[in-house]
Amino acid sequence: xxxxxxxxxxxxxxxxxxxxxxxxxxxxxxxxxxxxxxxxxxxxxxxxxxxxxxxxxxxxxxxxxxxxxxxxxxxxxxxxxxxxxxxxxxxxxxxxxxxxxxxxxxxxxxxxxxxxxxxxxxxxxxxxxxxxxxxxxxxxxxxxxxxxxxxxxxxxxxxxxxxxxxxxxxxxxxxxxxxx
Numbered sequence: 185x186x187x188x189x190x191x192x193x194x195x196x197x198x199x200x201x202x203x204x205x206x207x208x209x210x211x212x213x214x215x216x217x218x219x220x221x222x223x224x225x226x227x228x229x230x231x232x233x234x235x236x237x238x239x240x241x242x243x244x245x246x247x248x249x250x251x252x253x254x255x256x257x258x259x260x261x262x263x264x265x266x267x268x269x270x271x272x273x274x275x276x277x278x279x280x281x282x283x284x285x286x287x288x289x290x291x292x293x294x295x296x297x298x299x300x301x302x303x304x305x306x307x308x309x310x311x312x313x314x315x316x317x318x319x320x321x322x323x324x325x326x327x328x329x330x331x332x333x334x335x336x337x338x339x340x341x342x343x344x345x346x347x348x349x350x351x352x353x354x355x356x357x358x359x360x361x362x363x364x
Contacts, residue, residue: 186221187334189229191272194221198285220335222283227325230276234321237269238314259303266310267301273317280324 185193197218201207207215239245241262255263274293279285288294300310 186217187225187336189221189223189226189334191226191230191233191275194218194226194229194279194285195275195287197221198287200287203287222279223330223334224280224325224328224332225334227276227280227321227328227330230272230279231318231321231325234269234272234276234314234318237265237272238311238318241265241269241311241314255303259307261307261310263301263303263310266314267297269314270300270310270317271297273314273321276321277317277324280321280328280330283330 186197197215236245252262252264255261271289271293274289274297275285278290289297296313299305300313305313
């Protein structure tokens with residue numbers, strides 16, 4: 185999933201040490217693979233997830249019934265979905281423009297997404313902001329210095345071994361390359 189640029193998985197690889205409660209040797213090795221995972225493909229992942237969240241906020245994509253009725257009643261729309269759409273856009277921009285992801289999200293972007301989440305922004309203002317960050321993210325995909333795809337040369341046999349080790353509770357099955 186990290187190779188495919190899944191935003192949630194990529195964020196797990198950049199959690200600051202002070203917010204990491206437990207780090208195994210396997211987890212540390214996986215986090216060390218992060219530079220090889222950052223690519224335009226990851227940026228496309230952020231853009232795709234942003235668009236999916238925006239469509240749910242607008243009601244043009246499935247799962248409309250999972251709206252949080254309390255948020256819709258209080259603010260007229262699902263502010264949590266909307267916040268995630270904006271967050272994905274800002275994080276995708278950071279990834280494409282700097283080649284890194286920062287947690288917690290920096291200012292002023294963090295305050296902007298929290299204003300959406302708490303209903304301080306109207307639906308119209310929120311959609312305008314999501315549209316703006318979506319456009320900026322699409323443009324950043326065209327000019328980013330990141331490679332088109334993750335580096336599949338050296339680390340991926342290790343990556344596959346990590347996936348097997350994680351699945352099997354720390355032991356690699358026969359035929360999988362060792363991580364040492």
